[in-house]
Amino acid sequence: MSKIIVDEQYLEIIEGTNLLQACLENNIYIPNLCYLKERKEKNASCRLCFVEIEGMPKPVTSCTLDVEDGMVVRTDTPAVRRLQRTAFQLLMSVHEVDCAHCPANKKCELQKIARFLKLGLKPKGLDHSLRELETDHDHPFLEYFPHRCVLCGKCIYVCKKRNGRPYLTFAGRGLDTQISFFGDKDPLKLPCAECLACTLICPVAAIIAKTDT
Amino acid sequence: MKMEINQAFDKICKDADAHIKRLSLIKGPRISIGMATCGIASGAIDTKKAFEEALKEQGIDGQIQTVGCIGHCYAEPVVIIDHPDSGFPPIFYHHVTPGKAKMIVQSFLIDGDPLFEYLLGATKENELIPQIYDFPRFSQEKRIILQKCGIIDPEDINAYIDEGGYSGLARAFQLAPDEIISEIISSGIRGRGGAGFPTGKKWGFAREAEGQDKIMILNADEGDPGAYMDRTILESNPHQILEGMIICAYAIGAGSAIVYVRSEYPRAIEMISGAISQAEELGLLGNSILGSSFDLKISVFKGSGAFVCGEETALIQSLEGERGMPQHRPPYPVQHGLGNRPTVINNVKTIASVPAILNNGGDWYRSIGTKDSPGTAVFSIVGNVLHAGLVEIPMGVDLKTLIFDICGGIPDKKKFKAVQIGGPSGGCLSSDFLDTPIDFDSLAGAGAMIGSGGMVVLDEDNCMVNIARYFLEFTQNESCGKCTFCRIGTYHLLRILDRITKGQGREGDLEQLKTLSETIIEGSLCGLGKTAPNPVLTSLRYFRDEYEAHVLEKRCPACVCRSLTAFYIDLDKCARGCDACVGSCPVDAIFTTKNRKKGVDQALCVKCGECQVACPPEYNAVIRVSPPEKAPIIEKSVN
Numbered sequence: 001m002s003k004i005i006v007d008e009q010y011l012e013i014i015e016g017t018n019l020l021q022a023c024l025e026n027n028i029y030i031p032n033l034c035y036l037k038e039r040k041e042k043n044a045s046c047r048l049c050f051v052e053i054e055g056m057p058k059p060v061t062s063c064t065l066d067v068e069d070g071m072v073v074r075t076d077t078p079a080v081r082r083l084q085r086t087a088f089q090l091l092m093s094v095h096e097v098d099c100a101h102c103p104a105n106k107k108c109e110l111q112k113i114a115r116f117l118k119l120g121l122k123p124k125g126l127d128h129s130l131r132e133l134e135t136d137h138d139h140p141f142l143e144y145f146p147h148r149c150v151l152c153g154k155c156i157y158v159c160k161k162r163n164g165r166p167y168l169t170f171a172g173r174g175l176d177t178q179i180s181f182f183g184d185k186d187p188l189k190l191p192c193a194e195c196l197a198c199t200l201i202c203p204v205a206a207i208i209a210k211t212d213t
Numbered sequence: 214m215k216m217e218i219n220q221a222f223d224k225i226c227k228d229a230d231a232h233i234k235r236l237s238l239i240k241g242p243r244i245s246i247g248m249a250t251c252g253i254a255s256g257a258i259d260t261k262k263a264f265e266e267a268l269k270e271q272g273i274d275g276q277i278q279t280v281g282c283i284g285h286c287y288a289e290p291v292v293i294i295d296h297p298d299s300g301f302p303p304i305f306y307h308h309v310t311p312g313k314a315k316m317i318v319q320s321f322l323i324d325g326d327p328l329f330e331y332l333l334g335a336t337k338e339n340e341l342i343p344q345i346y347d348f349p350r351f352s353q354e355k356r357i358i359l360q361k362c363g364i365i366d367p368e369d370i371n372a373y374i375d376e377g378g379y380s381g382l383a384r385a386f387q388l389a390p391d392e393i394i395s396e397i398i399s400s401g402i403r404g405r406g407g408a409g410f411p412t413g414k415k416w417g418f419a420r421e422a423e424g425q426d427k428i429m430i431l432n433a434d435e436g437d438p439g440a441y442m443d444r445t446i447l448e449s450n451p452h453q454i455l456e457g458m459i460i461c462a463y464a465i466g467a468g469s470a471i472v473y474v475r476s477e478y479p480r481a482i483e484m485i486s487g488a489i490s491q492a493e494e495l496g497l498l499g500n501s502i503l504g505s506s507f508d509l510k511i512s513v514f515k516g517s518g519a520f521v522c523g524e525e526t527a528l529i530q531s532l533e534g535e536r537g538m539p540q541h542r543p544p545y546p547v548q549h550g551l552g553n554r555p556t557v558i559n560n561v562k563t564i565a566s567v568p569a570i571l572n573n574g575g576d577w578y579r580s581i582g583t584k585d586s587p588g589t590a591v592f593s594i595v596g597n598v599l600h601a602g603l604v605e606i607p608m609g610v611d612l613k614t615l616i617f618d619i620c621g622g623i624p625d626k627k628k629f630k631a632v633q634i635g636g637p638s639g640g641c642l643s644s645d646f647l648d649t650p651i652d653f654d655s656l657a658g659a660g661a662m663i664g665s666g667g668m669v670v671l672d673e674d675n676c677m678v679n680i681a682r683y684f685l686e687f688t689q690n691e692s693c694g695k696c697t698f699c700r701i702g703t704y705h706l707l708r709i710l711d712r713i714t715k716g717q718g719r720e721g722d723l724e725q726l727k728t729l730s731e732t733i734i735e736g737s738l739c740g741l742g743k744t745a746p747n748p749v750l751t752s753l754r755y756f757r758d759e760y761e762a763h764v765l766e767k768r769c770p771a772c773v774c775r776s777l778t779a780f781y782i783d784l785d786k787c788a789r790g791c792d793a794c795v796g797s798c799p800v801d802a803i804f805t806t807k808n809r810k811k812g813v814d815q816a817l818c819v820k821c822g823e824c825q826v827a828c829p830p831e832y833n834a835v836i837r838v839s840p841p842e843k844a845p846i847i848e849k850s851v852n
Contacts, residue, residue, distance in 0.1 A: 044541040045695045047736050058735065064541045086732045090701040125725065126705055151694060170536055170694060173519075175704040177694025 002069040007076060013067045018042075020049050020062040023075065030075050031084055031113040033091075033203055034152035035063045043153050047087045048113065050080045059083055081117070088113055089123035094131060094175070096147035097121045104205035110150070133178055140187035141210050142199065146178045149206035155179060155198035162197045179207070215387050221504040222383040225495055229374035241275035242296035242322055246309075247289065247363055249282035249448040250480050251441070255289035256310065263311035264292075267318035275322070281449020283363025284603030285350070286595075291363070293336060294321065301327050302335040305345050350600050353619050355581060355607045357589050358565040362449035362603075367484050370491040373452040379497060381568030385460045386505050393464040394420060397567070399575030401587040406432055406523070406560030407638065407664045408740070409586070409653040415557055418547040419465040422555035427467040430551070430558045431458055433474040433481070434528060436520040437636025438687060440667030442591045443561035445603055447474065447481035450565075451488035455511065457564035459498065460571060462509050465557050469510045473528055476515040486513050520637075520691035523665075524739050525558045527693065538693045539739035560665070562591055582608030586652035590663060596633075597672035599624050606651070613647040616670055627672035630771075631756070635664025637684045637691075638744035640751030641677060660751040662744070676773035677756040678763050682710040684748040688741065699742030702733040706749055714774040716840075718764030726753060769839045775820045779841035782811045782824075786834035794835060797827035804849050812847030 002015045006028050013022045021037055023030050033046035042063045050059040054072035059080050062073075074080070092110070099105045099121070114121050122128065133146035151170070156179070160166040167190065171180035187193070198207045244264055248257050261277060268275050285291055288307030294317070295303040304327055306317065313331055320326045327342070334345035345351050365372040373379070385393055398413030419427060431454065435443040447454060454472075462470050472485055489511050492498040500508045514532060521527045522537040529551050531537035550556020566588060570578045579587045586608040592615070595601050599621030606615060612632060616622065623629050631641045640661035642649070649655050656663055671680065685707040694700045706729060709722050730746030730753075737743045753760060762768045769777040782794070782803075787810040794811055795803045802817035803824060811834075813824070825835040838844050 042541060043695075044738055045697070047697045047738065050736075061541070083732065083736045086702075086729070087697045087736060090697050090705070093705065094701055127708060129708070150697075151700070153695075170538070173694055174689045174692045175694070175700060177692075177700060 002067050002071070004067055004069070004071040004073060006073040015067065015069065017067045018063065019051070019065040019067050019071075019073070022067050023051075023062065023073075028075060029116060030062055031088070031116055032063065033109055033113075033150050034154065036154055036157060036201075039157055043157075046091075046150065046152055048084055050083045051075045052077045052080055085117055085119060088117055088119060089126055091150055092119075092121060092123045093126040093128055094147070095121075095150070096130060096145075102148065102205055103208055104148070104203075108205070109203035131175055133176065136181070139181045139192070139210075140190065141192040141196075142181070143208050143210055144179055144181070145206050145208075148204050149179060150204055151177060151179070152203065154201045154203070155207055158197040158201045159195075162195055163191050167192065168198060217504045218383065218386045221496065222379070225379070225497070226374055229371035232371040233375040236276070239274070239276055241273060242294055242298075243276045243278060245278045245280045245293040245295070247282055247291040248279040249363075249445055250478075251282050251286050251445070252289050252291065253480075257290040259311045260290045260292065260309050260314050263314035264318065267315045268322075271318060271323060273318070273322055278366055279368070280364060281362050281367045282445045282603070283449075284359055284445070284605075285600070286602035287600045288333060288602075292317075296322060299325055299327070301341060302337040302339040302344075304342065305333045305336055306331055307333045349618050350604075350621065353610070353614065354605050355589050356605045357569045357581075358446060358453075358562050358591050359449075359603060359605045360569075361453065362446060365450065367449050367451055368487055370452055370488065370495060370497075373450065377572070378452055378568075379456050381571035382456050382459055382497070383503065384571050385463060386503060386507070390420060390464045390466060393460065393571070396575045397464070397570060400570045400578035401575070401585075402563065402566055402570065402578060403586060403588075403653060404560055405562035405566075405590070405663075405666070407635070407662065409663065412559065412563055415547060415559075416461065416465050418545075419467075419555045419557045422548050424548075424553070424555045426469070426552075427465055427555045428551050428557075429458060429462040429465065429467045429470040430528070430532075430556060431470070431472045431474075431561060431564055432523060432525070432528060432558050433472060433478070433561050434516050434523040435478075435561075435665060436475065436518075436523055436691075437638075437665055437667040438684075439595045439669050440593050440636055440665055442593050442603055442666050444478050444481050445593075446561055446565055446591075447478070448484050451481075451485045452492065453565050453568060454485065454561060455488055455492055455498070457567035458511060459502065459509055460567050461557060461559060461564060463507050465555075467557070468508060469512070471532065471551075472511065472513045473516055473522075473532065474513065475518050475522075477518050482513060482515060489513070519693070520687075521693045521739070521741050524741055526739070528558065529556065536693070538695045539741070541738065562666070583650065583652045585654055590651060590666060592666045592668045594620050594668045594670060596669040597623050597627065597675075598670040608652045609650045611648050611650050612642070615651065615668075616647070620670075623670070623672045625672075627674065629670070630673050630675055631671045631677060631680075631752075633661075633669040633671065633680065633684075633748070634667075635662040635747075636667040637688045638662060638740070638747055639664045639667075640747045641671075641680060641755065642751065643755040645755070660747065660754065662747070674771055674773070676714070676769050676771040677752045677759045678710060678769075679714055679773050681748045681752045682707065682714055685710055685745070688745040692741065692745075696736075696738040696742060698733045698736040699738070699745060702729060702737075703742070703745050705729060706733070706746060710749070713760065713763045714769075715776045716763070716767045716774070718760075718767075720764070722764055723753065723757070723760055767840050772837045772839045774839075777841065778820060778837050778839040779815055779844040780813050780818060780820060780822070780824060780835055780837050781844035781847065782813060782828075783834045783836050784810050784812075784847065786832050787811055788829075788832050788834070791829070791832065793827045793829060794824035797823040799823065806847060806849065812849065813844070814849075815841070815844065 136144040335342040403409040526540040
């Protein structure tokens with residue numbers, strides 16, 4: 001067991017446990033969107049789970065660290081909050097805030113993070129602009145809403161895990177990056193109707209089953 | 214064993230020597246034409262054809278040899294003619310068009326007049342023609358990486374061997390792998406890909422790393438706008454790269470190596486692939502190299518042209534058939550790289566320096582350059598500079614010497630404004646920094662970076678806000694979209710810059726640019742995001758007055774940003790009856806006044822600047838001003 005201190009709280013954690021996981025399991029919330037416990041190589045793409053660790057010069061993402069004995073962690077320093085708030089506001093600056101019509105309403109990770117960081121859903125100081133991307137209705141069983149998507153990549157991971165190969169992928173570059181479907185358009189050859197793992201894992205209802213609409 | 218390796222190498226050298234001697238016995242002049250991509254783009258294929266036709270027409274025996282690029286891009290197409298019978302030394306000709314080629318054949322090869330007006334100089338010391346190596350563009354260079362580029366035929370392995378090639382490899386095989394790594398460590402060489410990590414250390418980590426099937430990867434995914442060093446080296450001397458790669462693979466204990474080169478470099482791919490087959494034929498690659506127990510296979514992988522794939526974890530993803538997206542480090546590739554195998558990824562210029570280090574020793578290399586940045590640096594210097602091209606200088610030379618002495622300064626009597634170093638990850642430095650020595654740490658201290666070696670010189674006619682906007686547009690388009698800060702943060706930076714250049718800058722924009730930039734640097738996942746705001750931060754720091762002019766006065770001091778400028782015609786200078794501008798205007802915005810001079814209808818003008826180009830220089834009547842209100846209103850004639 002490793003003894004660590006998180007926000008002045010003493011914790012005993014099995015050595016080698018993921019730091020973000022350890023905090024979450026001990027009811028210390030750190031905002032996160034792309035973290036998946038079972039995923040070995042962490043995505044580290046949402047840039048929300050920053051913490052400060054004694055002895056490290058700058059805030060680091062907690063999802064990419066394992067617990068070490070004697071670690072002293074702070075999850076709420078000004079530097080951490082500044083990074084988290086900026087990252088969250090950046091995400092919201094290209095997000096379609098229309099919660100009343102969104103199936104994720106009330107269970108949405110973004111709403112939870114906004115409450116936690118004491119931020120509104122509409123970013124202050126940044127222009128709000130939606131990308132020139134359209135809702136993808138092409139898939140026989142799924143619908144994709146790029147203006148909701150936070151590109152956490154969880155859907156691609158679970159799809160690959162369930163089906164041996166991913167039927168989803170990232171497409172485009174820069175701000176136009178989105179999730180795209182590839183593979184057969186023939187519905188009979190797609191495992192999606194029975195699977196729907198991507199719709200279940202999506203934190204913001206950016207991929208939903210067609211029947212839901 | 215060591216004896217056998219020496220014997221095997223001696224035989225290869227003797228064969229190469231015999232081959233080259235046979236070539237030199239061929240009678241008549243030898244014409245070497247620079248045929249790397251830059252030469253071809255400037256018309257070298259037509260020049261070569263013209264020489265072939267002219268020799269045939271005149272019935273002259275002679276050889277036409279294609280060589281790579283010598284780095285003098287301002288002078289392309291470049292031709293060196295060695296014609297011993299004429300009594301002249303080998304002569305370096307510049308800008309050889311097909312017409313000039315035919316004239317040179319007639320005048321020089323037949324009549325014996327070397328046409329002094331077309332030559333740049335001689336490549337050997339002599340009494341008749343000034344030697345090019347005395348010119349500052351040549352004399353202040355120190356060539357290790359580019360030493361044989363543009364001199365030897367890149368498609369002939371014998372040419373490389375005859376110039377001492379592969380002797381570094383032969384020497385490496387006399388040493389134990391650890392001894393090679395010590396030699397590289399003692400040379401102090403730092404990675405030339407941008408980050409400047411000590412190469413010897415990297416090799417050492419890979420050698421010590423646990424795991425079978427170690428692998429060596431050459432990173433030739435050069436993607437900075439305006440940078441083309443790696444391409445030129447691959448096209449002009451691929452064997453030097455192979456030699457370096459074999460030495461590296463031997464030192465770290467790798468059995469396979471990959472050349473990762475972007476598919477936009479077809480000629481480089483052709484050259485390196487050809488070189489691999491030639492080396493295999495001579496037993497310098499493949500199984501039991503030079504009779505030793507070391508085997509190495511080198512393959513070529515064509516990248517699909519994503520800038521981010523130059524980042525090593527993204528490069529590995531791309532090799533594994535995934536979308537090129539960077540991964541969190543650690544683990545570093547030296548421990549868990551391609552297919553989780555220990556992997557060394559080195560830049561082309563790093564690897565090209567290795568043979569010379571093995572030949573001359575680490576201490577020799579350390580004696581060049583500065584204490585913390587030993588060796589030489591290759592830059593591709595482009596933009597508003599007289600002698601653009603590739604330059605290899607010892608580290609520590611200052612920017613002023615490089616730009617003004619070696620590269621001839623700014624053309625057209627314009628003033629120097631800034632130099633953008635290190636591409637989209639680097640920074641813009643103002644004239645205050647001209648005394649800065651070029652080395653990893655000094656440039657980083659100034660907010661720029663050596664990066665991969667792109668250098669864009671900007672004169673007074675460039676708008677720094679627009680330059681920053683250009684680089685941000687590039688990084689935003691090339692962002693892989695994975696992490697929040699890079700994907701959305703750079704988009705907002707670009708949006709603000711775009712607004713400023715359109716005259717819609719707001720109060721607080723400059724502060725937001727700064728804080729957002731700093732947060733992106735701190736929060737991004739990979740090197741691309743961590744350096745993307747550098748052009749904004751440096752230009753904001755060193756050219757704040759220009760940003761302020763845009764935001765507060767809606768004025769572009771360099772008269773570049775279209776929305777903030779206007780063209781008008783100075784009636785005192787305009788010539789009565791001249792219609793040059795009228796015909797050039799694509800939108801019919803130019804009208805004739807009642808005294809038959811010209812005016813610009815501001816409502817129609819799209820500010821393309823064609824009229825300014827068309828106006829004869831003796832009048833020079835078209836003037837661009839900023840802000841647009843400064844353009845005087847000129848009355849149309851009333852019919």
